[in-house]
Amino acid sequence: MTRILPQTKSVAVNPLKSSQPLGAALAFLGVNDAVPLFHGSQGCTSFALVLLVRHFKEAVPLQTTAMDEVATILGGMDHLEEAILNLKSRTNPELIGVCTTALVETRGEDFARGLANIKMMRAKELAGTEIVLANTPDFEGAIEEGWAKAVTAMIQRITLRGEQVRQGKRIAILPGWNLTVADIEHVRETVESFGLKAVILPDLSGSLDGTVPDDRWVPTTYGGTAVKDIQELGTAVQCIAIGEHMRRPAEVLERLTGVPYALFQSLTGLKDTDRFVSLLSAISGTPAPAKIRRRRAQLQDALLDGHFHFGGKKIAIAAEPDQLYQLATFFTGMGAEIAAAVTTTGTSNILEKVPAKQVQVGDLGDLEGLAGGADLLVTHSHGRQAAERLGIPLMRVGFPIFDRLGSQHKLTVLYQGTRDLIFDVANIFQANQYAPTPQSLDPFRNRKMPDDSRPPTFSRH
Amino acid sequence: MELKTGAMSPLSIKINAVFDEPACEKNRSKDAKARQKGCSKPLTPGAAAGGCPFDGAKIVLQPITDVAHLIHAPLACEGNSWDNRGAASSGPTLWRTSFTTDLTELDVVMGQGERKLFRAIREIKEQYAPPAIFVYSTCVTALIGDDIEAVCKRAAEKFGLPVVPVNTPGFVGSKNLGNKLAGEALLDHVIGTVEPDNIGPYDINILGEFNLSGEFWLVKPLLDRLGIRVRACIPGDARYLDIASAHRARAAMLVCSTALINLARKMEERWDIPFFEGSFYGITDTSEALRQIAKLLVNKGGDPELIQRTETLIEKEEAIAWKKLEAYRPRLEGKRVLLNTGGVKSWSVVHALMEIGIEIVGTSVKKSTVEDKERIKQIFKDENHMFESMSARELYDMLSEGNADIMLSGGRTQFIALKAKTPWLDINQERHHPYAGYDGMVELVRQIDLAIHNPIWRQVREPAPWEYQPALEEELPGTQSGPETLHDFERASLQQPAVSASVEVSR
Numbered sequence: 001m002t003r004i005l006p007q008t009k010s011v012a013v014n015p016l017k018s019s020q021p022l023g024a025a026l027a028f029l030g031v032n033d034a035v036p037l038f039h040g041s042q043g044c045t046s047f048a049l050v051l052l053v054r055h056f057k058e059a060v061p062l063q064t065t066a067m068d069e070v071a072t073i074l075g076g077m078d079h080l081e082e083a084i085l086n087l088k089s090r091t092n093p094e095l096i097g098v099c100t101t102a103l104v105e106t107r108g109e110d111f112a113r114g115l116a117n118i119k120m121m122r123a124k125e126l127a128g129t130e131i132v133l134a135n136t137p138d139f140e141g142a143i144e145e146g147w148a149k150a151v152t153a154m155i156q157r158i159t160l161r162g163e164q165v166r167q168g169k170r171i172a173i174l175p176g177w178n179l180t181v182a183d184i185e186h187v188r189e190t191v192e193s194f195g196l197k198a199v200i201l202p203d204l205s206g207s208l209d210g211t212v213p214d215d216r217w218v219p220t221t222y223g224g225t226a227v228k229d230i231q232e233l234g235t236a237v238q239c240i241a242i243g244e245h246m247r248r249p250a251e252v253l254e255r256l257t258g259v260p261y262a263l264f265q266s267l268t269g270l271k272d273t274d275r276f277v278s279l280l281s282a283i284s285g286t287p288a289p290a291k292i293r294r295r296r297a298q299l300q301d302a303l304l305d306g307h308f309h310f311g312g313k314k315i316a317i318a319a320e321p322d323q324l325y326q327l328a329t330f331f332t333g334m335g336a337e338i339a340a341a342v343t344t345t346g347t348s349n350i351l352e353k354v355p356a357k358q359v360q361v362g363d364l365g366d367l368e369g370l371a372g373g374a375d376l377l378v379t380h381s382h383g384r385q386a387a388e389r390l391g392i393p394l395m396r397v398g399f400p401i402f403d404r405l406g407s408q409h410k411l412t413v414l415y416q417g418t419r420d421l422i423f424d425v426a427n428i429f430q431a432n433q434y435a436p437t438p439q440s441l442d443p444f445r446n447r448k449m450p451d452d453s454r455p456p457t458f459s460r461h
Numbered sequence: 462m463e464l465k466t467g468a469m470s471p472l473s474i475k476i477n478a479v480f481d482e483p484a485c486e487k488n489r490s491k492d493a494k495a496r497q498k499g500c501s502k503p504l505t506p507g508a509a510a511g512g513c514p515f516d517g518a519k520i521v522l523q524p525i526t527d528v529a530h531l532i533h534a535p536l537a538c539e540g541n542s543w544d545n546r547g548a549a550s551s552g553p554t555l556w557r558t559s560f561t562t563d564l565t566e567l568d569v570v571m572g573q574g575e576r577k578l579f580r581a582i583r584e585i586k587e588q589y590a591p592p593a594i595f596v597y598s599t600c601v602t603a604l605i606g607d608d609i610e611a612v613c614k615r616a617a618e619k620f621g622l623p624v625v626p627v628n629t630p631g632f633v634g635s636k637n638l639g640n641k642l643a644g645e646a647l648l649d650h651v652i653g654t655v656e657p658d659n660i661g662p663y664d665i666n667i668l669g670e671f672n673l674s675g676e677f678w679l680v681k682p683l684l685d686r687l688g689i690r691v692r693a694c695i696p697g698d699a700r701y702l703d704i705a706s707a708h709r710a711r712a713a714m715l716v717c718s719t720a721l722i723n724l725a726r727k728m729e730e731r732w733d734i735p736f737f738e739g740s741f742y743g744i745t746d747t748s749e750a751l752r753q754i755a756k757l758l759v760n761k762g763g764d765p766e767l768i769q770r771t772e773t774l775i776e777k778e779e780a781i782a783w784k785k786l787e788a789y790r791p792r793l794e795g796k797r798v799l800l801n802t803g804g805v806k807s808w809s810v811v812h813a814l815m816e817i818g819i820e821i822v823g824t825s826v827k828k829s830t831v832e833d834k835e836r837i838k839q840i841f842k843d844e845n846h847m848f849e850s851m852s853a854r855e856l857y858d859m860l861s862e863g864n865a866d867i868m869l870s871g872g873r874t875q876f877i878a879l880k881a882k883t884p885w886l887d888i889n890q891e892r893h894h895p896y897a898g899y900d901g902m903v904e905l906v907r908q909i910d911l912a913i914h915n916p917i918w919r920q921v922r923e924p925a926p927w928e929y930q931p932a933l934e935e936e937l938p939g940t941q942s943g944p945e946t947l948h949d950f951e952r953a954s955l956q957q958p959a960v961s962a963s964v965e966v967s968r
Contacts, residue, residue: 011531011581012563019537041600041631042504043513047541050872054545059876066504072604072632079506086507102535103600103632106569139535139566139601212880217857382544385557
């Protein structure tokens with residue numbers, strides 16, 4: 001079993017995490033005509049906004065309750081109310097997603113009750129706008145937790161409760177935050193190719209895919225899951241959750257509406273995709289269409305062509321738990337070895353399944369310390385400094401990716417995404433090959449009797 | 462949770478003092494009551510934009526390259542914001558390494574903040590041995606009453622290195638307030654703590670220059686040529702020791718006046734370092750800045766011959782710059798620029814653009830001084846071109862109606878221009894090109910030229926063929942249409958001047 005090592009340093013060096021409210025905001029951004037609202041000081045919002053914009057290269061609606069000193073001392077409900085009313089009158093969104101921050105959570109107020117009061121007192125002004133609360137202090141969790149909490153909160157608040165009339169062709173999909181815009185589009189097309197209809201929550205492929213609205217400025221999200229579709233999630237015959245962190249929202253949906261769920265801890269790799277395709281086939285009662293079989297054959301060929309480049313390679317990954325699992329299983333499935341694994345939290349159940357000896361809860365400083373001698377670093381753009389210092393190529397995954405274009409249009413799931421990942425990685429390896437030299441191959445360069453017969457393994461230094 | 466407001470009172474005193482800035486023109490013109498209110502506008506919940514004091518303080522101090530910057534906070538303050546600005550270093554890289562105490566719920570609940578901070582300082586000292594550590598307090602650590610000043614003091618004694626507290630919780634005001642509090646931290650804890658052994662008669666400080674994209678390196682050689690030494694550039698590409706010994710400069714130039722005016726004034730009061738406010742953006746401003754520096758140094762006992770040497774240099778450099786700019790006239794004459802920024806706000810940029818025939822259709826004066834506004838008024842001969850601020854929707858409408866050929870602004874409004882299919886150039890802190898000095902102005906004009914004349918504009922503005930109306934079918938005999946075909950309305954709005962060979966040669 002994988003050992004999970006807790007963080008023991010007092011100082012985090014080069015953080016791996018982005019904050020929990022940012023993850024929640026990201027989930028709300030996957031809903032059509034929505035505005036996320038941070039309940040905190042305006043700096044909390046400003047930092048998250050700038051980071052989201054740097055990653056997506058899009059205008060991002062995100063507002064703040066602008067807590068000041070007086071409100072911090074006396075309580076922030078007035079600020080919350082004023083912010084909601086201002087947002088309503090200025091942008092009239094269908095959804096306001098309130099994400100709390102460390103500031104207001106440290107002070108500690110009953111936000112749920114406060115919000116209920118605001119909705120009751122201001123029922124007339126706020127008619128037509130759903131207001132959802134996610135408790136997301138920055139001092140715990142990261143994007144994964146924030147995203148899952150926001151999705152759970154939306155289901156609890158918006159989805160109609162009780163058994164609904166099921167629509168045989170309709171399935172609900174709850175993707176983890178680590179699916180890109182391209183991944184979500186591809187999942188939808190795959191589902192539709194079985195004659196099924198997918199309701200995806202959240203759906204960043206509608207709102208943050210870079211399309212340009214026609215001839216007007218839109219101050220909210222444009223595109224994403226419709227609020228009406230969230231209400232009607234209970235009419236699906238099946239829910240598919242992607243990533244361990246989506247288990248909780250899937251469970252809540254099942255409890256509230258009876259819609260059963262199937263959980264895919266990863267949709268990358270041949271076996272998981274086979275399972276996914278089989279499930280769709282079973283739900284729809286139709287065999288996998290020819291084009292999907294063709295994609296599978298292409299992936300088989302990519303496995304054959306690509307495996308030469310992966311065998312024996314040492315990979316150092318730093319990512320949130322589900323993405324760490326997704327990528328680590330991909331790499332080991334290709335014959336590579338996970339030399340270092342760093343993640344953001346020790347609480348996720350997926351961590352013990354990560355195919356590595358140990359997983360360090362920590363930061364990019366830990367990754368840099370553990371990754372010496374690795375062939376590839378895998379993390380977000382902030383890994384660039386470590387990659388430079390170590391002289392190891394960096395594969396950018398997750399969030400934020402601010403120094404490369406098109407990260408949201410990279411496919412990483414199902415047969416086709418796995419195929420693309422194989423090519424991407426193999427190409428990085430090929431671009432960073434060392435030409436053989438007489439010195440590097442000299443048999444006497446490091447001649448001594450090995451200590452034991454096992455191949456050398458990686459250890460912390 | 463108990464709120465220890467008592468711990469914040471020294472900070473409140475400091476904030477009031479910072480707001481009452483005698484060297485600030487705006488502040489002087491206020492009556493006593495308005496002055497007491499301070500200069501930060503109240504924020505509107507749900508309609509606010511901009512950073513917090515911690516953000517402002519970090520912007521000012523982080524470019525000090527050899528210092529470890531430690532943020533005492535839960536994750537978001539540092540985790541969402543590190544390594545995000547384009548200041549350049551000619552040496553140390555420690556400033557780009559991010560340090561934060563990353564407080565957990567347990568730390569907050571158990572009141573372990575101060576202990577964790579102290580241990581964090583020790584870990585940094587042991588592993589990185591920096592010349593100094595700057596410790597920033599934030600909302601949560603102020604709220605739980607962590608006394609960072611006491612921790613810093615104890616750590617400095619114990620570990621034998623300067624540990625500088627920067628007390629800037631996010632809820633006390635605006636980003637600009639944070640800029641000023643950062644200046645106060647330098648005054649209280651850094652400047653004047655080291656005596657240099659190489660004092661010279663031509664030593665100056667440059668205050669409020671951030672060396673974005675390395676642009677101060679376009680200016681420094683001019684000073685070198687005149688024999689003027691930059692004792693400390695605060696903060697761009699600075700080392701801790703430069704700043705600690707900055708009190709021995711003979712004169713100072715204040716570049717970004719709203720950010721560090723308190724620092725400039727107090728350095729004048731304490732150490733008799735006269736300063737002037739100037740800018741390195743634009744040709745005439747650059748020249749004026751060089752003149753002022755020379756004048757102040759001569760006033761302080763420098764050889765008067767410096768003034769003549771400066772004039773000679775200015776004459777030569779200006780001639781070269783104007784000559785280079787002139788080459789762009791055929792391509793840019795009559796182009797309409799919208800300036801929407803608090804960054805490069807100098808009237809001198811406006812002047813240079815207009816000099817080569819560019820028309821300024823509007824300029825934001827949100828962060829401009831009264832003096833700036835007067836100058837802009839003189840240049841335009843009216844006030845119609847000035848606006849305080851424009852909503853996203855107004856801006857979008859204005860641009861999509863084609864009322865400007867390019868917008869120059871900061872990243873915040875980038876996507877308004879791009880979605881309105883209007884050329885855009887970043888002239889704020891995230892930009893990738895250096896615009897200071899004579900060469901910087903030429904670079905700015907070159908970038909405007911590149912942006913406006915990029916061939917993508919005709920492609921993105923043209924509707925898909927199937928969206929084009931019946932007239933098209935008559936006009937388009939299938940076999941003759943090429944990919945470059947422009948429709949009539951596009952021809953009218955997108956006249957492309959022929960590429961001038963002289964421009965290419967002159968580069």
